[in-house]
Every structure is written in C-alpha cells, then in structure tokens.
Amino acid sequence: MSRIGKKPITIPKGVTVKLVDGAVEVQGPKGKLRQAYPAGINFELAEGHLVAKTKTEDPQLGKFHGLARSLVANAVAGVIDGYKKQLDIVGVGYRAELKGKQVVFALGYSHAVVFDIPAGIDVAIDKQTHITVTGVDRQLVGQVAANIRRLRKPDPYKQKGVRYTGEVLKKKAGKTGAK
Numbered sequence: 001m002s003r004i005g006k007k008p009i010t011i012p013k014g015v016t017v018k019l020v021d022g023a024v025e026v027q028g029p030k031g032k033l034r035q036a037y038p039a040g041i042n043f044e045l046a047e048g049h050l051v052a053k054t055k056t057e058d059p060q061l062g063k064f065h066g067l068a069r070s071l072v073a074n075a076v077a078g079v080i081d082g083y084k085k086q087l088d089i090v091g092v093g094y095r096a097e098l099k100g101k102q103v104v105f106a107l108g109y110s111h112a113v114v115f116d117i118p119a120g121i122d123v124a125i126d127k128q129t130h131i132t133v134t135g136v137d138r139q140l141v142g143q144v145a146a147n148i149r150r151l152r153k154p155d156p157y158k159q160k161g162v163r164y165t166g167e168v169l170k171k172k173a174g175k176t177g178a179k
Contacts, residue, residue, distance in 0.1 A: 001098060002103070003050050003154060004065075004066035004069055004070060005054075005065030005066040005068070005069045005129070007069065008051045009049065009050040009051070009053055009069065009072060009073045009076055010048065010049055010054075011048050011049065011050060011076065012076075012080060014028060014029055014080075014169065015027070015028040015076060015079060015080060016028075017045060017050060017076070018033075019043055022036055022037065022039070022155050023035060023036045023037065023056050023164065024037065024043055024075065025076075026072075026073050026075045026076055026079050027079065028076075028079030028080050029079070029080065030074040030079050030080065030081070030082045030131070031078075031079055031080070031082075031120070031136040032079065033075040033078060033079055033136055035071050035072050035074075035129045035135060037052075037068035037071060037072065037107040038064040038067065038068055040054060040056070040058070040063060040064060041055070041061065041064055041068040041123065042054075042055060043068075044071065049066065050076075051059070052068050052069040052072070052131070060138040069173060073105050074138045074139075075100050075131075075137075077138075078135075078137060079136055080135040080177070082135060082136050083133055083134065083135060083136070083137070083138045083142075084132060084133065084134045084139055084141070084143040085142060085144075086131065086133075086135045086164065086165035087130075087131040087132075087133070087145060087148055087149060087162055087163065087164055087165060088127075088129060088130055088162070088163055088164075089105075089107075089109070089128075089130075089131070089161075089166050090129070090154070090159060090160055090161060090162075090163065091108060091152075091158075091160035091161065091171050092160075093105060093106060093108065093127060094107050094108060094129070094152070094160065094161075094162075095128035096128060096131055096138075097125070098123065098124075098125050100117065101116065101117050102114050103115045103117065103123055103125070103131075103148075104118055105149060105151060105152075106150060107152040107161075107162070108152065108160070113151050115147070115148060115151065117144075118135065118140065118144060119178065120135050120137060120141035121133060121134070121135040121140060121141065122134045122135060122146075129166050130165070131143045131148065131162075133148070147169065148162060149162045149163065149164065154169050156166070156170060156172045157171075157172050157174055158170055159171060166169065
C-alpha cells in the first residue's frame with residue numbers, strides 16, 4: 001500500500017465530485033476537470049472525503065495507488081485555486097506579444113515564432129518579457145510552460161533565452177583565446 005494513496009482527499013465547499021467509469025469529474029469555481037485513473041484503483045466518496053482504494057492487495061498496484069490519489073488531488077486543487085507558471089525572456093530584442101489566441105515571440109531568429117495557446121490555458125504578458133501561464137489542469141499548465149521555454153532554451157554562455165522565473169543558470173566561461 002502506498003502512504004500517499006492512503007491519505008483522504010478533503011473536498012471543500014463549492015466543489016462537486018462525480019465518480020464515473022474509470023474517471024473522477026471535479027467541478028469548482030475555476031472550471032471543470034475530468035481525471036482518469038488506472039485500472040485496479042477505485043475511489044469512494046464519503047462525508048466530504050474522497051478515498052483511493054486498491055481492488056486487490058497486489059504489490060504492483062501500490063505504485064498506481066499513490067499516483068491516482070495525487071492526480072485526483074491535483075484536479076481538486078486546480079478547480080479551487082488553479083495553477084500558475086511564470087517565465088522570463090532574457091536577451092536584447094527578445095520579446096513576446098499576445099495576438100488573440102496566439103503568442104508571437106521575437107527570440108533572435110530570422111523569423112517570428114508563433115505559439116498557439118491551447119484551450120483551457122490563459123497567458124498574460126507583462127512588459128513584453130514576463131509571461132504568466134495559468135489554468136486549472138496542472139499537467140497542461142506545466143507542459144505549455146515547458147513548450148514555451150523550449151522555443152529558446154537558456155544559453156549557459158550568454159545567459160539569454162526563455163527561463164522559468166527564479167531559475168538559476170550556471171554561467172559557463174567561453175573559450176580562452178590563444179595567447
């Protein structure tokens with residue numbers, strides 16, 4: 001049995017949870033999510049708590065027990081508070097601009113890079129160099145932030161590129177010239 005899987009998930013007021021075949025539907029003030037969970041795991045709803053249980057005492061199910069509980073707990077937290085990732089664009093002439101459901105980046109390439117924003121995600125841009133990605137689905141917010149960062153990864157030599165806010169880069173020294 002998983003230690004994490006044994007913990008009950010408290011369901012706050014204003015959140016409705018519905019158990020469907022192989023998934024849990026969570027609806028709250030920020031939105032609605034449907035989280036599937038692995039076979040062999042069941043959820044029970046009782047007295048404002050949601051508890052994950054394994055169907056059998058198979059040791060192979062233990063690893064999925066904690067996973068399923070964490071995924072559903074993230075869905076509950078997402079519909080209440082939402083998730084947020086922040087990125088910074090560092091470099092002379094590097095900037096981003098929001099145009100409808102697309103973000104247009106100038107990242108030092110010979111062309112502008114256009115990034116389509118998926119449904120369920122909101123992107124805000126401050127001062128053309130600070131990007132905030134928000135949404136209710138933790139996995140989707142993290143993946144969109146990673147995809148934006150991948151457009152121009154931080155360079156360890158010149159310290160330029162798109163990075164997470166607070167990310168510390170280890171500066172590398174360039175080649176020393178022949179003397």
